[in-house]
Amino acid sequence: MIWKKSSYSSPEGQECLEARDLIDNSVQIRDSKRPEGEILSLPPIEWISFIKMEDI
Structure with a gap:
């Protein structure tokens, strides 16, 4: 399985989610x-609920 980096991850690498x-x-x-x-x-x-939280 391939890990994908979040498009919201910071370029500096401070906040990186895969x-x-x-x-x-x-x-x-x-x-x-x-x-x-x-x-x-x-x-x-639960994944759907998690990604919807980004707008909060």
Whole structure:
């Protein structure tokens, strides 16, 4: 599975989020500065809620 960097990540690398889709339509998220760190897995409905929060 390929990690994709968020279009909202800063060019300086201060705020970098990567996500990847899984076969079951869930999404995993990680901090690209710490690829060996924790990975958050979200089911589809929670991913939709998460990305809608960007407008808040």
